[in-house]
Amino acid sequence: MSGIDVKDAVREKYSQAALRVRPAGSSCCGSTSAREPCNPITSNLYDTSQAGAVPEEAMLASLGCGNPTALAQLKSGETVLDLGSGGGIDVLLSARRVAPTGKAYGLDMTDEMLSLARDNQRKAGVKNVEFLKGEIENIPMPDNSVDVIISNCVINLSGDKDRVLSEAFRVLKPGGRFAVSDVVTRGEVPAVVRRDMLLWVGCIAGALRDSEYIEKLAKAGFECIDIEPTRIYDIEDARVFLTGKGIDVDAIAPQVEGKFMSAFVRAVKPKTTAK
């Protein structure tokens, strides 16, 4: 799997996902049709007060694996950037938290997702938001311009995670916070899972091991790094996301049980840097 193949497959999958979102439908991350069972990774992430604060379409388009806006500390007046903003739910929620003087940016490479997100912004009537087209490996923002980077189940989709983390570091202001939900693995994951493109675009195969994530963040220059599990997946959860991928789930059960988790990944850009 080359980086380009992965990116094309990811773009195709999420452009289809954006087109499927309808108020009467459903859209679960990792599912290829509305009739598939809800993926345990992406269901029930937002509480009712958050759901009530955004348009229904933004909630239906939620394809994340956590709720970074609930865990990130956001203050009025701050600038927030959401890497891979999808239908815009976390951008809209963040915009309310940093209002009236702060601003929330969403960055996404998929035209259909950007169009959905901009529609959702109009429906929400939120002004302090801007959706940008671009790739998280080449963030179209100046150095030292962002207070908080959030992201929800996107960094695991990138074929070049070092580049994403160094770009995140570059655009954060000194003292800026990295506050991201992502799928992370603990220990070795079977090669048959790592090789599967459908599992990559479904946020599984590209997930970093926790120790590797910490190493990569440190290499990018971050400090105060912490990975907090928010959901740990058992074999029945794994069955939902591995079924239909030509993988004998029972045969590899002991190798996947408890190995996948959704986690909140925190780090800080030092106030003074050698870079």
Ligand SMILES: C[S@@+](CC[C@H](N)C(=O)[O-])C[C@H]1O[C@@H](n2cnc3c(N)ncnc32)[C@H](O)[C@@H]1O
């Ligand atoms: C799993 S969805 C998550 C969307 C959103 N964060 C949420 O919680 O609903 C992944 C999103 O990231 C975008 N994406 C994936 N890889 C990207 C990349 N390398 N650069 C920019 N956007 C990317 C996709 O287009 C898609 O909208």
